[in-house]
Amino acid sequence: MLAAAMAAATPLVTVEDIVATRDISGVTISPDGRWAAYRVSEPSVAENRVALGWHIVGVNGGDHRRVADGGAARFSFAGTLIENAPIWDADSKGFHFLAMQDGAVGVWLRRTPRYRRLWAARDRLPIDAPIRVGLLAWIDPAISAPEARPIWSPDVDPKVLQTRAGRRAPGPGDNFDVLALADYVSISVDQANREHWLISDGRWLIRLMHHDGTLLGRSTLLVHEIEGVDSAAPKIAALQQFLALTARGEMPASLRPRESRAARWILELRTADALAAGASQKRIAEVLFGESVTARRWRIESASYRSRVQRLVKAAQQYLADPFSGPWFR
Missing domain, CATH: 1.10.10 (Arc Repressor Mutant, subunit A)
Structure with missing residues (x-):
């Protein structure tokens, strides 16, 4: 009876509890030996994501604090979370780490004096002025990389998928509903009322340029326009990602970009x-x-x-x- 009562009082460990277990990795001691930096990964079943954060703690204890967002989680080909050791500055006053966030070109662009001058004068410029630097909309150069979601013009990004609304009756599974990917999407509309969609979780991105009508509020049969030979290759790769994402609701690990540089x-x-x-x-x-x-x-x-x-x-x-x-x- 006592054993049964104890078993009844002990909370059961669920699969969700196991999945949501926090993990510590990348522990690295500062050059002066006073601090340890480490990454905490916290899976969320409800949000279907892994939140990453960088922390520091005194080697002798005390003064523990979270100091930075870790960006989007990156996964290996096998589907395991990629570990990431920080690089301490030689004077132990800070450290740096890899984070999958906005595209590298956006990081450089927002550092240039020209972009900062245009940003400062944006209220006096034509509405389509961001196109001068390859963007569909301005991005504040002061915001952090995780908040920046640059939508690049098709003139600079060769992977943009050009789409139109189809006229024929769709077959089973042919319609695309952008609301099914609502957690991933951002949109910009140009002066010709073309919709520029960014679909991204920080680890990968897909760009759609929809030429007639709207993808909002309804499922649509998409006609994909791909031309040429060399110029078709990046679009075909992007289309493969798009088809896999819409079929599964998430990007397969095998199609997530891996950047060794x-x-x-x-x-x-x-x-x-x-x-x-x-x-x-x-x-x-x-x-x-x-x-x-x-x-x-x-x-x-x-x-x-x-x-x-x-x-x-x-x-x-x-x-x-x-x-x-x-x-x-x-």
Whole structure:
């Protein structure tokens, strides 16, 4: 009787409880040995997503706090959450990490002096002025990357799917209902009343440009317009993603983009920010590569690091001068 009573009083562990278990990964100690940075992943069954956050805690205890959003969760080909170790600055005053958020070209564009001048004068510019920089709508350069959802013009993004409303009677499963993907979508309407749809969760994105009518409030038979040979390839890849997403309600792991160059891109962005702050190449090397860079005669004794910084500076200057010269849309 006692055992039965204890069993009845013990709450049952459900599948949802197991799935929603929080996990800690990427624990990394700061160079001065005082702090530990780590990532907390918190799955949500109700929201069908994994929330990521970066935290720090004193190595000797106390002073624990959340310091940054971790962006959208990224998954391996096998469907497991990709771990991400932070990179501490050499002076232990901050750290950097990879986060799948808005596209790399948007990060560079919003750093350029030209974009900031246009943003400041936006109220005096024509309504279609964002097209000058490849966008359908302005994005505040001060907002964080997770909040930015740039909708690029088809003139700069070769993966944009051009669609029209079909006239024939749809077959089973042929109609598209944008409301089924409401959690993923943003929209901008141009002066010709064409709808520009962004469908993205931060790990992947699909762009639709709908030429007649509206996709709001009704399911629609879509006619996809794909032309050419070389120019058709990126659109066919985007169409494969779109078809898989609409069939499953989520993007299969095999179709999520995987970018092996992201770590270098972060170094280039950090270099651009350092140049804007007036840092010398030696100081950039010290912050990026820490004690590996010698304090004296660094041009000779740390020649390899000097060469790396020079390449990073060259890339940063190139992307600040022309954000679209990078490999972002390839």
